Amino acid sequence: MADGTVLVVEDDDALRRLLCEALYARGVEVSGVPGGTEALELLPDVRPEVIVTDLLMPGMMGTRLIEVLRADGEHADTPIVVFSGFSLEVMGGAPGDGIHYVPKSVDGVARVVELVAELVGVDRRTSSNVER
Helix, strand or coil: CCCCCEEEEEHHHHHEEEEEEEHHHHCEEEEEECCHHHHHHHHHHHHHEEEEECCCCCCHHHHHHHHHHHCCCCCCCCCEEEEEEECCCCCCCCCCCCCEEEEEECHHHHHHHHHHHHHCCCCCCCCCCEEE
C-alpha cells in the first residue's frame, strides 16, 4: 500500500470485504485487516490517507486504535472514519479532529464509501485491491 490509500479495520470478514470492494469500485486503493493489532503492524510499511475502523472488535478495540494513532506523530492527523453500531460517545470517545462517525445501518456502507471518496478524491483509480 502506498500514499493515497485507505485502510479498513473491520473484524467482520464479509463486511470488510464489502467495504473494500465498494471502495475499490469507487476508485480508491484499499487494504483491509481484521483488527487494530493488525492495523498497527501494517502501519510501519504504509501511509494510508484515510483509516476506516469499527469500534467493537476482539483484541484491540477501535477506541484504543484511535488513541494510539492520535498519539503517533506520523498518523496523528490521518482522517478516521468510525463505522460502528455503537456511537463513539458510548465507547468513551468523541468525534472531531478528523474523526468522522457513520453508524452501521442499511445505507451505512454507501455513506462510508461516499465520505472516504470525498476525503481521498474520487478521481483516483488504481489497479490493486489487497485484503489481509
